[in-house]
Amino acid sequence: MFTRSICTTSIAILSSRALAQYISLSPATTVPSGASNYVDPSFAGFGIEPSNLFSFTGGDDTNTFSVQLLQNLADYAGLPAHIRLGGNTQDYMIYDASQTQYKWTANTNSRAQGVIAADSMIIGPAYFKALDRFPKGTPVTFGLNMAYIDNDWEDRIVKMAQGAVDGMKNVKLYSFEVGNEPDLWLKNSFRSAPWTGQTYTTQFLDRCAKLYERVLKPANLPSAFFEPPATASTIGTTFEIAQLVDDGIMTGRDGNNFMTAWNQHDYFYFIGVTPTPLTLDDLMDLDATNTQFAYWEKQVKAALNTGLPYVLREMSSVGPIGMPGVSDTFGASLWTLNFFMYAATLGIQSVQMHMTANSNASAWQPIPMYGSDTSFVRPQYYAHAAVAQLIGNGNGTTQISVLKTSNVGATYSGRIRAYAAYAKDNLQALVLINSKLAEASQDKGSFTFNINLGSANANKDVFLSYLTADGGDSQKGVTWNGLSYDDITGQSNVADATVNVVTADGQGKVSIPIRDSQAIVANIGWQLGVNLVLKPDPTQSKKSSAATTSMPGASNAVYTSIMAIIVALAMVVAR
Ligand SMILES: *[C@@H]1O[C@H](CO)[C@@H](O)[C@H](O)[C@H]1NC(C)=O
Ligand SMILES: *[C@@H]1O[C@H](CO)[C@@H](O)[C@H](O)[C@H]1NC(C)=O
Numbered sequence: 001m002f003t004r005s006i007c008t009t010s011i012a013i014l015s016s017r018a019l020a021q022y023i024s025l026s027p028a029t030t031v032p033s034g035a036s037n038y039v040d041p042s043f044a045g046f047g048i049e050p051s052n053l054f055s056f057t058g059g060d061d062t063n064t065f066s067v068q069l070l071q072n073l074a075d076y077a078g079l080p081a082h083i084r085l086g087g088n089t090q091d092y093m094i095y096d097a098s099q100t101q102y103k104w105t106a107n108t109n110s111r112a113q114g115v116i117a118a119d120s121m122i123i124g125p126a127y128f129k130a131l132d133r134f135p136k137g138t139p140v141t142f143g144l145n146m147a148y149i150d151n152d153w154e155d156r157i158v159k160m161a162q163g164a165v166d167g168m169k170n171v172k173l174y175s176f177e178v179g180n181e182p183d184l185w186l187k188n189s190f191r192s193a194p195w196t197g198q199t200y201t202t203q204f205l206d207r208c209a210k211l212y213e214r215v216l217k218p219a220n221l222p223s224a225f226f227e228p229p230a231t232a233s234t235i236g237t238t239f240e241i242a243q244l245v246d247d248g249i250m251t252g253r254d255g256n257n258f259m260t261a262w263n264q265h266d267y268f269y270f271i272g273v274t275p276t277p278l279t280l281d282d283l284m285d286l287d288a289t290n291t292q293f294a295y296w297e298k299q300v301k302a303a304l305n306t307g308l309p310y311v312l313r314e315m316s317s318v319g320p321i322g323m324p325g326v327s328d329t330f331g332a333s334l335w336t337l338n339f340f341m342y343a344a345t346l347g348i349q350s351v352q353m354h355m356t357a358n359s360n361a362s363a364w365q366p367i368p369m370y371g372s373d374t375s376f377v378r379p380q381y382y383a384h385a386a387v388a389q390l391i392g393n394g395n396g397t398t399q400i401s402v403l404k405t406s407n408v409g410a411t412y413s414g415r416i417r418a419y420a421a422y423a424k425d426n427l428q429a430l431v432l433i434n435s436k437l438a439e440a441s442q443d444k445g446s447f448t449f450n451i452n453l454g455s456a457n458a459n460k461d462v463f464l465s466y467l468t469a470d471g472g473d474s475q476k477g478v479t480w481n482g483l484s485y486d487d488i489t490g491q492s493n494v495a496d497a498t499v500n501v502v503t504a505d506g507q508g509k510v511s512i513p514i515r516d517s518q519a520i521v522a523n524i525g526w527q528l529g530v531n532l533v534l535k536p537d538p539t540q541s542k543k544s545s546a547a548t549t550s551m552p553g554a555s556n557a558v559y560t561s562i563m564a565i566i567v568a569l570a571m572v573v574a575r
Contacts, residue, residue, distance in 0.1 A: 045082035068490030086143025099124030128167020146179025322360030394423035440471030
């Protein structure tokens with residue numbers, strides 16, 4: 001028995017050693033070359049399909065659920081998330097000032113061309129009143145109808161643009177997209193041949209020139225207010241950035257330059273277009289994201305070389321409207337967190353994750369659908385919350401740099417990502433992702449990140465914020481930083497008040513194990529999300545060096561004010 005017992009023990013030790021997987025990382029303690037610029041607080045945004053706007057804003061009554069979910073992110077990041085109001089349906093819409101309903105109406109006199117006619121929907125002033133319910137200052141890229149080409153096209157597009165300029169009072173009109181995915185316009189009969197990047201460029205500039213003269217200039221807005229080309233695919237088309245530059249798109253007209261950014265679209269996977277099948281495990285292989293996006297990486301470089309920003313205004317895990325069991329799971333939330341970090345490191349200025357009312361890839365379900373009699377939050381939203389808190393943590397100075405994690409062995413190949421976040425030029429946080437799929441019902445392994453934070457961070461407390469759920473396949477029960485979001489009100493609740501702290505050793509080293517299908521943001525010095533108004537001064541109070549301490553069960557705002565009282569007391573005592 002004795003022998004056997006020893007034998008069992010040593011097998012256990014051996015096998016746990018064999019399974020102990022880890023990586024050692026030494027991020028630079030000040031911003032390294034190759035890090036992103038300051039990440040725009042509105043960076044991690046959303047696209048909304050124009051025909052579905054009222055599902056998100058509400059019609060006659062405000063959809064307070066959507067508004068609260070957007071407000072949470074604005075509170076975290078410091079500014080509201082950037083919204084792109086665009087998609088196929090922008091090219092079906094005409095503006096009529098006498099249409100005052102909180103819904104779009106069908107045009108019974110539709111005469112325009114197109115498989116779905118370019119004048120089939122009518123919107124009016126209520127469209128912008130509804131949009132104005134979103135958080136104050138929300139930057140909006142508005143998609144204009146370029147498909148419409150009847151003789152009165154100029155008046156039509158001017159009316160729509162004027163409606164947008166006049167109608168957005170609480171939110172902020174940021175730019176115009178002119179036409180959605182023109183590279184597909186031969187297929188949907190919006191145009192007949194010849195239709196190429198060259199003809200598109202001419203027609204784009206025709207519209208920009210009229211819109212500047214008649215709408216932007218009178219409103220004291222600049223001519224550089226437009227984002228071309230908003231293509232569905234750049235690969236093998238005549239709409240690539242270099243081609244459009246050759247076509248003269250940057251030259252503008254009459255001394256006016258119209259370009260403010262290069263706008264492209266992508267999806268990780270598109271049902272009916274991507275030839276191979278897709279499983280949740282495939283989505284969670286993060287190497288596949290790099291492979292899928294490789295061509296866009298080249299476009300980003302080409303864009304930045306022209307001196308203009310690159311914006312990814314339509315993106316998602318699965319298009320056109322998601323895939324149940326994949327895009328609506330916690331695994332998709334981990335994919336989203338990684339995608340935002342990856343996009344930031346490429347120098348992409350803004351990313352909009354596309355939403356429709358019926359998409360299983362929308363970050364939230366704004367109206368009841370799919371067997372639920374209420375609205376609800378999808379796991380993806382929790383990744384937006386994580387990114388917003390990470391960005392807000394740097395108060396406008398957050399920069400992201402990717403750490404090399406390619407050498408993690410076969411078991412974790414493609415499943416491990418690490419990013420360093422800098423604030424005010426110094427190492428501030430680490431985003432650590434373990435996207436190895438472990439389902440809720442399965443036993444889960446873990447992967448350890450051994451991180452050398454440098455002697456500047458010796459003996460410092462590092463606060464761990466978890467993006468977690470029971471498993472990669474979970475659709476409910478997700479938390480970020482101990483918070484969950486209510487399916488009716490959109491407000492945050494404290495689901496887990498534990499404050500997780502590890503203390504760096506005398507050389508600045510910490511060891512952070514992360515369960516399979518989980519991510520952690522490790523922030524040096526304070527818990528993420530509590531410092532926008534207050535950064536606790538570490539010299540004021542000596543915190544427990546225990547790995548885990550408990551924080552009072554309270555909302556973030558309450559916790560912040562409790563911290564304010566504690567620090568105020570500490571200051572009184574110090575005096
Ligand atoms: C969305 O997911 C639900 C299950 O939650 C499913 O019934 C529905 O068919 C899905 N919709 C689409 C368009 O895939
Ligand atoms: C955040 O930045 C603004 C200016 O960029 C500054 O006025 C403010 O004090 C900063 N807040 C904190 C908490 O550092």
